[in-house]
Amino acid sequence: MAAALPFRPRRLSRxxxxxxxxxxxxxxxxxxxxxxxxxxxxxxxxxSVLNFGFLSRMPETLDAGxxxxxxxxxxxxxxxxxxxxxxxxxxxxxIYMAEYAGQGRALRFLRLCIETLAATPxxxxxxxxxxxxxxxxxxxxxxxxxxxxxxxxxxxxxxRVTEMSLMAVPRELKEASxxxxxxxxxxxxxxxxxxxxxxxxxxxxxxxxxxxxxxAILVFTAGTNTSQTFPDFRLTVPxxxxxVHLWYxxxxxxxxxxxxxxxxxxxxxxxxxxALNLSVRVLDRxxxxxxx
Amino acid sequence: MPEAPDILLDTPAxxxxxxxxxLLLEAPGGTPDLRHSRAQRLADxxxxxxxxxxxxxxxxxxxxxxxxxxxxxxxxxLPLAGNTDKVLTLREVFLSADWDPNAGRFGILPFxxxxxxxxxxxxxxxxxxxxxxxxxxxxxxxxxxxxxxxxxxxxxxxxxxxxxxxxxxxxxxxxxxxxxLSDSPAAGFAVSAAILSVMIxxxxxxxxxxxxxxLPLSLDEGSQALGSTRWQAIWHVLIPAARPRLLTxxxxxxxxxIGEAMAIQxxxxxxxxxxxxxxxxxxxxxxxxxLFTPAATLTxxxxxxxxxxxxxxxxxxVLFAMGLLLYLxxxxxxxxxxxxxxxxxx
Numbered sequence: 165m166a167a168a169l170p171f172r173p174r175r176l177s178r179x180x181x182x183x184x185x186x187x188x189x190x191x192x193x194x195x196x197x198x199x200x201x202x203x204x205x206x207x208x209x210x211x212s213v214l215n216f217g218f219l220s221r222m223p224e225t226l227d228a229g230x231x232x233x234x235x236x237x238x239x240x241x242x243x244x245x246x247x248x249x250x251x252x253x254x255x256x257x258x259i260y261m262a263e264y265a266g267q268g269r270a271l272r273f274l275r276l277c278i279e280t281l282a283a284t285p286x287x288x289x290x291x292x293x294x295x296x297x298x299x300x301x302x303x304x305x306x307x308x309x310x311x312x313x314x315x316x317x318x319x320x321x322x323x324r325v326t327e328m329s330l331m332a333v334p335r336e337l338k339e340a341s342x343x344x345x346x347x348x349x350x351x352x353x354x355x356x357x358x359x360x361x362x363x364x365x366x367x368x369x370x371x372x373x374x375x376x377x378x379x380a381i382l383v384f385t386a387g388t389n390t391s392q393t394f395p396d397f398r399l400t401v402p403x404x405x406x407x408v409h410l411w412y413x414x415x416x417x418x419x420x421x422x423x424x425x426x427x428x429x430x431x432x433x434x435x436x437x438x439a440l441n442l443s444v445r446v447l448d449r450x451x452x453x454x455x456x
Numbered sequence: 457m458p459e460a461p462d463i464l465l466d467t468p469a470x471x472x473x474x475x476x477x478x479l480l481l482e483a484p485g486g487t488p489d490l491r492h493s494r495a496q497r498l499a500d501x502x503x504x505x506x507x508x509x510x511x512x513x514x515x516x517x518x519x520x521x522x523x524x525x526x527x528x529x530x531x532x533x534l535p536l537a538g539n540t541d542k543v544l545t546l547r548e549v550f551l552s553a554d555w556d557p558n559a560g561r562f563g564i565l566p567f568x569x570x571x572x573x574x575x576x577x578x579x580x581x582x583x584x585x586x587x588x589x590x591x592x593x594x595x596x597x598x599x600x601x602x603x604x605x606x607x608x609x610x611x612x613x614x615x616x617x618x619x620x621x622x623x624x625x626x627x628x629x630x631x632x633x634x635x636x637l638s639d640s641p642a643a644g645f646a647v648s649a650a651i652l653s654v655m656i657x658x659x660x661x662x663x664x665x666x667x668x669x670x671l672p673l674s675l676d677e678g679s680q681a682l683g684s685t686r687w688q689a690i691w692h693v694l695i696p697a698a699r700p701r702l703l704t705x706x707x708x709x710x711x712x713x714i715g716e717a718m719a720i721q722x723x724x725x726x727x728x729x730x731x732x733x734x735x736x737x738x739x740x741x742x743x744x745x746x747l748f749t750p751a752a753t754l755t756x757x758x759x760x761x762x763x764x765x766x767x768x769x770x771x772x773x774v775l776f777a778m779g780l781l782l783y784l785x786x787x788x789x790x791x792x793x794x795x796x797x798x799x800x801x802x
Contacts, residue, residue: 173683173684173685173688177684177685177687177688178685180685180687180688181685181686181687181688184687184690184691185596185686185687187588188588188589188591188592188596189592189596191585191588191589191592192589192592192593192597192601192605195589195605195608195609195612195657196604196605196608198612198654199608199611199612202615202623203611205623205626205627206619206622206623209626209627252510253510253513253514254510255510256506256507256509256510256511257507257510257511257513257514259507259510260507260508260510260511261511263507264504264507264508265511273515274511274514274515276790276794277514277515277517277518278514279790279793280518280786280787280790281514281517281518283708283711283712283715283786283789283790284521284715284783284786285714285715285716285717285755285782285783285786286715286717287715287717287755287758287759287779287782288521288525288715288779288782288783288786289521291525291758291762291776291779292520292521292524292525294762295524295525295527295528295776296520296524299767316517319514319517320514323514345490345492347492347496347497347499347500348500348503348504349496349499349500349503350496352503370614373614374614376616377614377615377616377617377618377619378616379616379617379618379718380617380717380718380755380759383759383763384762384763407616407618407619408618410618410619410622411618411621411718411722414621414622414625414722415721415722423626426622426626427622427626430618430619430622430623433616433618433619434615434619437611437614437615437616438611440614441610441611441614444610445607
């Protein structure tokens with residue numbers, strides 16, 4: 165008779181355990197590899213095209229050798245405009261949800277709406293923008309149609325980030341503010357929002373990245389060509405962005421060097437997004453240090 | 457901004473003992489007037505209304521999108537004011553696979569089937585790998601690997617869909633057709649689903665990681681005390697315990713996949729008659745034919761054809777009906793995740 169029970173898993177179980185452990189590591193490493201391959205190949209394809217001339221020339225419609233100068237401008241301009249439209253609305257809705265709505269049915273319904281808007285495919289938003297701004301308002305394919313429709317994409321993200329950042333403000337801070345006789349508005353503006361500001365800022369940078377990469381919405385609202393003057397701040401001219409340009413040159417197929425231009429544009433976008441990502445990381449670290 | 461609270465904060469006189477006395481001294485009538493000024497109260501009330509209005513705007517947007525899409529989409533089936541063209545029956549649109557707009561045939565079944573196929577295939581890849589990666593990040597990975605994986609997923613989710621599309625077009629399609637298809641074109645469900653799965657995996661991974669991290673530690677400890685291996689604990693205890701949230705994660709991944717347009721449009725081949733083409737060709741096994749026939753989905757067809765159609769035409773209205781269908785699917789998906797969430801709380 166054995167003196168002690170064998171408190172060890174069976175051989176087979178131990179083997180499965182070992183194998184699955186390795187498999188999970190492998191799976192995770194595959195994702196790292198996929199990302200590296202992805203970014204590497206995009207940058208490699210675009211590297212030969214990327215030079216100052218490419219970034220500073222106007223695009224061509226039929227000949228080779230076009231640049232992407234106005235597209236870069238339009239991308240930044242549209243992102244800035246759409247954020248400017250979405251920020252007050254998103255902030256307001258986020259503040260309402262975090263500070264006013266309580267815990268009842270109203271809040272649940274509002275949250276359902278925000279979630280639905282966040283999950284709405286951008287092509288559906290594009291259809292909405294096309295009906296309402298391009299056709300009904302008569303704005304046609306223009307920067308303003310694009311900016312307003314793009315704002316619809318940003319609003320739910322900003323709302324959620326604002327709500328979560330405000331929820332994370334310690335209760336004691338707000339109570340102290342009330343205790344000193346501040347009104348609710350004063351408490352929100354001078355205590356809660358400053359405390360949540362860095363979190364909201366991180367969310368804004370992420371939103372900017374999303375808006376920067378968006379294409380479906382802008383194809384149907386901001387159009388697929390650009391103004392011939394540079395820089396053109398008018399809101400009524402069409403404004404093709406980098407991502408739309410990238411899509412349009414490959415699917416349109418009139419340019420002899422569409423492939424090179426697409427590769428170069430993709431590389432520019434990846435570089436911009438990597439920079440944005442890095443800035444989020446720096447911001448995040450800054451927040452952590454501040455709150456510790 | 458010299459308002460009362462700020463000044464009180466700075467003066468040493470606001471030590472707890474002094475404050476009531478100070479206030480009392482200032483009020484001549486004996487009882488201090490602790491109410492806010494009229495302007496402040498008004499500002500407070502108006503601010504409340506403004507914030508509420510922002511919230512209501514979001515609600516109005518949801519309704520507005522539904523209204524305007526429906527106004528156009530339903531126009532295909534009803535003789536509405538904006539409809540200048542002929543009227544179709546629901547049957548010949550939703551139950552017909554015959555898409556030939558120039559001949560007046562508008563069966564959108566190929567696109568619905570296409571959307572479901574590509575989404576289903578993508579989920580088939582993304583759901584298991586996403587959930588397993590979630591387990592890995594939450595339970596097995598050392599700290600440095602956790603940070604690395606978070607960053608990888610952040611980057612993957614931040615890459616725009618057109619860049620995914622161009623990657624598919626320039627790298628994946630040539631590679632697949634050269635490697636496996638002896639240089640015949642590779643556009644179709646397989647490559648689209650592969651790219652789509654990479655696009656939705658971050659969503660599933662981050663939600664799955666949260667799900668596993670929020671499980672009580674006692675589950676882990678309990679199963680280990682009973683002598684299970686790490687994998688047995690994961691497979692028999694942790695995954696079943698997290699199942700409702702894993703399902704939510706998968707459904708949200710589904711929502712992202714079904715609405716994706718540009719990346720798929722660039723690699724799927726855009727062939728509305730894909731069902732017929734698949735039936736005709738006999739040179740490969742059915743599975744391979746299904747995977748590598750150029751096809752189309754609801755979203756890709758919208759991107760492809762909407763710019764070419766005139767507003768008010770039947771063709772245009774049917775395209776808007778497809779958009780409406782996508783929107784209703786999104787709503788359904790969000791409601792489904794709600795339902796799943798409620799069951800978790802119960």
